[in-house]
Amino acid sequence: MVSSTVVELSRWQFAITAIFHMTFPALTVGLSVLLAVVYTVYVRTGNPLYLQIFRFWRKIFAVGFGLGVVAGTVMTFEFGLNWGIYAHAVGPVVGVTIGMEVITAFFLEAGFIGLMLYGDGRIRPRTMALASWMVAIGTLLSTTWILSANSWMQDPVGYRKADGQFQAEDWISILFNPAFAHRFPHMLLAVLISAAWFVGGISAWYLVKNRVNAQPMARRCLSIALGVLGVLMPVQLYVGDGTAVFMGGHQPAKLQAFEGNWESDNNGYNLLVVPDTDRGENAFHVGIPYLGSVIAQDLSGETKTPGLLQTPPDERPDMWATFYGFRAMYFTALIMFGTAFAGLVLRMRRRLFDSPRFLRWMVWMTPAGIIAITGGWITAEAGRQPWVVYGQLRTADAVSHLNTFEVAGSLAGFVLLYGALLAIWARYIVRTVKAGPEAPPTGPATPDVSEALVA
Numbered sequence: 001m002v003s004s005t006v007v008e009l010s011r012w013q014f015a016i017t018a019i020f021h022m023t024f025p026a027l028t029v030g031l032s033v034l035l036a037v038v039y040t041v042y043v044r045t046g047n048p049l050y051l052q053i054f055r056f057w058r059k060i061f062a063v064g065f066g067l068g069v070v071a072g073t074v075m076t077f078e079f080g081l082n083w084g085i086y087a088h089a090v091g092p093v094v095g096v097t098i099g100m101e102v103i104t105a106f107f108l109e110a111g112f113i114g115l116m117l118y119g120d121g122r123i124r125p126r127t128m129a130l131a132s133w134m135v136a137i138g139t140l141l142s143t144t145w146i147l148s149a150n151s152w153m154q155d156p157v158g159y160r161k162a163d164g165q166f167q168a169e170d171w172i173s174i175l176f177n178p179a180f181a182h183r184f185p186h187m188l189l190a191v192l193i194s195a196a197w198f199v200g201g202i203s204a205w206y207l208v209k210n211r212v213n214a215q216p217m218a219r220r221c222l223s224i225a226l227g228v229l230g231v232l233m234p235v236q237l238y239v240g241d242g243t244a245v246f247m248g249g250h251q252p253a254k255l256q257a258f259e260g261n262w263e264s265d266n267n268g269y270n271l272l273v274v275p276d277t278d279r280g281e282n283a284f285h286v287g288i289p290y291l292g293s294v295i296a297q298d299l300s301g302e303t304k305t306p307g308l309l310q311t312p313p314d315e316r317p318d319m320w321a322t323f324y325g326f327r328a329m330y331f332t333a334l335i336m337f338g339t340a341f342a343g344l345v346l347r348m349r350r351r352l353f354d355s356p357r358f359l360r361w362m363v364w365m366t367p368a369g370i371i372a373i374t375g376g377w378i379t380a381e382a383g384r385q386p387w388v389v390y391g392q393l394r395t396a397d398a399v400s401h402l403n404t405f406e407v408a409g410s411l412a413g414f415v416l417l418y419g420a421l422l423a424i425w426a427r428y429i430v431r432t433v434k435a436g437p438e439a440p441p442t443g444p445a446t447p448d449v450s451e452a453l454v455a
Contacts, residue, residue, distance in 0.1 A: 009407040010082045020418045024068030026373045029139040030195020031061040036132040043125045048440040056437040086398035092167045101145035109138035147184040155179035182243040189236040194369025200225030201366025204359040229340035253311040254383030257319045258326035261307040267293040275319040321382035328375030
C-alpha cells in the first residue's frame, strides 16, 4: 500500500510539471498561427511590415516551442516513473493516443520547424509560408491528440477491462469521446485567445513607451489581437458555459466543488469561501443572493445549487483547488471579455492608439490568457479527484511504489529546474521585447529568390 504522503507528493510533482508545460503551448499554438498568417500576407502583398512582425514573434515562438517540447517529454517520463500502475493500466488506450501525437504532430513540426526558423532569405518565400503553416498545423494536431487523451480520462468510453488494463474496443468512441466534443473547442479557443492577449499586451507596451521604431508593428499587432479577441471571446464564453454544464452533468462532484456549497440550500453565487473539509461546511463565505438561480436560468430564485455533501466523503474532490481554480478562470474570462469589448469600442471611435489608460491596462492583461488556462486545468484535474480515470481508477491506486524520500527528492529537483527555466525564459522575453523588432527590409518588397538556396 502506497502511503498518502507519496500520493500527495506525486500529485504535486505532476501538477507542477503540467502547469509549467502548459505555459508554453498556451502561447506557441496561437503564435504559430499568427506567424503563418502574417508570412502568407507578406508573400501575397510584399508589405515589409508583415515580414518585420514575422521575424520579431518568431524569436519568442522558437524558445517557447523548445521549452514546451522538453517539458512535455518530462511528463511522459513521469507517467512511467511516478505513475507506473496508471501507465500500465491505460497504456493500450492513452499510450496509443499519445503515440499518435508523436507520429503526426511532432514529426510534422520536426520536419518543418528548421525551415521556418532558419529558412528566411534562404528558401523561396512560398516554401517559407508552407513551412510556417505545417508547423501551425502540427501544433493544432498536438492539441487535438492531447485533448482526446485527457478527455477520455474525464469520460472513459469504448473500452473493456482485461488483465488490469483498459483495452480499446471502439477507437472512434475513445478518440471522439463525449467530453472531447466540449473540451477540445474550449481549449483550442483558449490557446488562441491566450496568444492574442500576449501579442496585444506586448504591442501596447511599445505604444505606452512610445518606441518610435516599433510603432507600426505595435499598431498592426494590437489591431490584429483585438480583432481576434473581439470575435473569439464571446464564442469562448458560450462554449465554456456549455463545457461547464456538460462536465457538471457527468461529474456532479466537480460542479458541487467549484460552486463552493456543502448543503443544497443556496440559490446564490459564492464569490469567496473558506472550506472546512473535516466539518463539511464553509468557515466563511461571501456570495450574491439569487445569482446562482439566475445563472441556472431561473429568475424566480427557486433553483438551489447542489452541495458537496451529496457526494460520499471518499469521492469528494478538494473544494479549495476546484473552487478557486474555477474562479480564476471564470473571472479572468469576464475581465478579458470586458477589455476586448472596450478595445473594439475605442477602435471604432478611432481612439485605440491614443488612450494611455487602456494601453497601460492592456499591458497588465498580457498574462491573462495563461492565468485563465491554468485555472481551467486546475478545475478540470482537481475536480476529477479522487479518480485519475473517472469512476474507474483511483489516483491513490495509480501511483508507483516509491518511497517518500525518492518522490520528495525528485519533486525538489523539478521545482528548482522549472523555476530556473521559467526565470531564464522570462528574462529572454523581457530582453527580446526591450530590444524591439528589427528594422523592416528596405530593399525589394519580395525577397529575390533567384539565387536563394531552395530546400
